[in-house]
Amino acid sequence: MSDLLERLRGRGWRITSQRRVVVEVLDGDHVHLTAEEVHSRAALRLPEISRATVYNTLGELVSLGEVMEVCTDGRAKRYDPNARQPHQHLICSECGTIRDVHPAGDPLGDLPATERFGFTVSGVEVTYRGLCPSCARPLG
Amino acid sequence: MSDLLERLRGRGWRITSQRRVVVEVLDGDHVHLTAEEVHSRAALRLPEISRATVYNTLGELVSLGEVMEVCTDGRAKRYDPNARQPHQHLICSECGTIRDVHPAGDPLGDLPATERFGFTVSGVEVTYRGLCPSCARPLG
DNA sequence: TTCTTGACTTGGACTGTGTCCATCGTAGGA
DNA sequence: TCCTACGATGGACACAGTCCAAGTCAAGAA
Numbered sequence: 218m219s220d221l222l223e224r225l226r227g228r229g230w231r232i233t234s235q236r237r238v239v240v241e242v243l244d245g246d247h248v249h250l251t252a253e254e255v256h257s258r259a260a261l262r263l264p265e266i267s268r269a270t271v272y273n274t275l276g277e278l279v280s281l282g283e284v285m286e287v288c289t290d291g292r293a294k295r296y297d298p299n300a301r302q303p304h305q306h307l308i309c310s311e312c313g314t315i316r317d318v319h320p321a322g323d324p325l326g327d328l329p330a331t332e333r334f335g336f337t338v339s340g341v342e343v344t345y346r347g348l349c350p351s352c353a354r355p356l357g
Numbered sequence: 358m359s360d361l362l363e364r365l366r367g368r369g370w371r372i373t374s375q376r377r378v379v380v381e382v383l384d385g386d387h388v389h390l391t392a393e394e395v396h397s398r399a400a401l402r403l404p405e406i407s408r409a410t411v412y413n414t415l416g417e418l419v420s421l422g423e424v425m426e427v428c429t430d431g432r433a434k435r436y437d438p439n440a441r442q443p444h445q446h447l448i449c450s451e452c453g454t455i456r457d458v459h460p461a462g463d464p465l466g467d468l469p470a471t472e473r474f475g476f477t478v479s480g481v482e483v484t485y486r487g488l489c490p491s492c493a494r495p496l497g
Numbered sequence: 498t499t500c501t502t503g504a505c506t507t508g509g510a511c512t513g514t515g516t517c518c519a520t521c522g523t524a525g526g527a
Numbered sequence: 528t529c530c531t532a533c534g535a536t537g538g539a540c541a542c543a544g545t546c547c548a549a550g551t552c553a554a555g556a557a
Contacts, residue, residue: 332460344481344484347480
């Protein structure tokens with residue numbers, strides 16, 4: 218069983234087959250799936266799993282800090298299982314591919330007090346945009 | 358007439374009453390409205406304006422680089438008329454208020470070549486999150 | 498000025514994403 | 528093994544955004 222499931226049990230989660238499958242789908246590949254993609258992959262193993270359950274489970278994983286929600290465009294959110302290691306995202310504007318990246322610098326520290334307008338700033342998201350090698354190629 | 362309308366005319370835009378009203382709504386306050394908010398404000402001046410037209414016009418303004426699309430959460434996109442001056446956003450996680458901010462540092466330069474994976478990186482969005490003064494206040 | 502035409506607008510249907518809720522099922526403790 | 532509160536279900540619903548066929552009109556031509 219994955220460390221993640223163990224941590225969840227430790228936090229009082231009731232481990233059901235549905236939750237197990239959702240967690241395993243996320244744990245399997247470190248790609249950035251939409252909720253629908255998680256649902257269809259989960260349904261391969263557990264055909265009767267409902268959309269509502271997948272949405273609920275993803276929402277809970279996000280609020281526990283185990284999974285990161287990535288809002289790339291106006292479309293579906295994507296879920297990043299690599300939430301425990303700080304990182305940013307590089308997104309292809311053409312095909313939507315997402316890569317995790319680790320920039321130098323400290324964006325939080327870059328925001329001077331005079332630019333905080335009294336806010337309690339708790340986090341920062343950095344999203345780089347561009348074209349991936351395939352999409353940048355002329356008639357690729 | 359606004360500079361923006363003049364620029365648009367220069368780019369071959371047909372200036373219709375609908376487009377004029379949408380541009381005026383955006384030009385008026387430098388806040389970050391959703392498409393629906395733009396539509397309802399536009400409808401105060403031009404009651405019969407349709408949602409489709411507002412969406413079309415906003416989309417065109419974005420692709421011309423005159424307006425910036427801001428995707429704050431999974432909900433509706435917001436439209437920022439301040440697209441010609443580079444800036445970033447500070448968002449209250451509680452009430453959704455958005456402020457334009459101008460951090461020090463150069464996030465684009467912070468992404469080393471080894472972290473670009475062959476991408477042609479063209480831009481970067483930085484979103485700071487936290488609580489605004491009203492929402493941070495205990496029982497405010 | 499009037500005419501012409503193709504770009505623009507309209508409204509309603511449609512899609513995709515996500516939420517809600519009443520009901521049913523079951524994990525895990527007693 | 529039994530109980531029960533927590534979780535799952537699925538279908539209705541809400542919201543954001545897109546699409547399309549038909550009607551309208553801005554602006555250049557005559």
